[in-house]
Amino acid sequence: MSIQDHPRILVVDDLEPARRLLTDAIRAVLAGKGQGGDGIVEARSFTEAMVMLDRGFDFAFVDLHLPDGRGWDIIRRLKANPDMVVAAVTVMDDHSSVEATLAAGADGYLIKDAEPELLHFRIERLMIGEPSLSPAIARMMLARFRPQQDQADDPLTDREREVLSLTGRGLRAREVAGQLRISTHTVRDHLKSIYRKLDVSSRAEAAIEAQKRNLT
Structure with missing residues (x-):
């Protein structure tokens, strides 16, 4: 499968370095498919993200803990559209965070401090429609x-x-x-x-x- 043309992508994170890490990885994935990143939109807070949710995004990458709200609530709202692909991108790898994220409907759970090549790979898999969990998270959930x-x-x-x-x-x-x-x-x-x-x-x-x- 291939990535759809000109996807609209929402990146939600309050920390500029984390947003830059994500947007750079997404742009690299798109560039590998001959596409630009003009459709990427950044939100720096829960409040800023919530007013953007009706813009018809195709993909979203959401930090779970924002200063003014919870990423799970954003994910739940976005997944009211079952065809939208939504992933949590976080530093947390505990059972409760993973389970709450999957219960909210997320299609993926990515760890921010993963190797850049692995983060790139997981984002690419998500963007061609494959649910994606970081390897450690997948093992945790399978064992459960x-x-x-x-x-x-x-x-x-x-x-x-x-x-x-x-x-x-x-x-x-x-x-x-x-x-x-x-x-x-x-x-x-x-x-x-x-x-x-x-x-x-x-x-x-x-x-x-x-x-x-x-x-x-």
């Missing part, structure tokens, strides 16, 4: 889940397993619909059912479940 169920005990229908498999590979709802020759509305209904049955609330958590079931 119970052992894989036998397929006979799997609560998902065959169609839901197909939808979960494609979602776990990074496809968005409209792309899943195209692959399965069903409507985007039907895909979203299946995703709601999958989230309810598996007790997950984000694409990143769903991707972990797909991996557990050997569907990716």
Whole structure:
């Protein structure tokens, strides 16, 4: 998959060096795809970000702890549009922060002090539609889940397993619909059912479940 043309990208962080780190990495990813970074918009606070949320962004990278509010609330608002890709970018790697972020609907959880090459790679994966967790975070979350169920005990229908498999590979709802020759509305209904049955609330958590079931 390729990055869409001229994406609109929101970067939320109160610290200028952190914003610069992110925007430079995003520009590098876009440059590698022959695109410029004209669509990048920066917000320096929770308040500043909240007034921008209706601008139709395609991607957002959000710091979790801002001086005047919580990044989780921004993520939750942005994910009212399920096709928008939203990632937390933070220095925190504790269970509670990760779980709160995924519960808010984030598609990725990136650690700010990761090696630049790794941060670049994770941003690129997110921007082509693949849920992305830093390796340490992915291991933490996988260890938290119970052992894989036998397929006979799997609560998902065959169609839901197909939808979960494609979602776990990074496809968005409209792309899943195209692959399965069903409507985007039907895909979203299946995703709601999958989230309810598996007790997950984000694409990143769903991707972990797909991996557990050997569907990716």
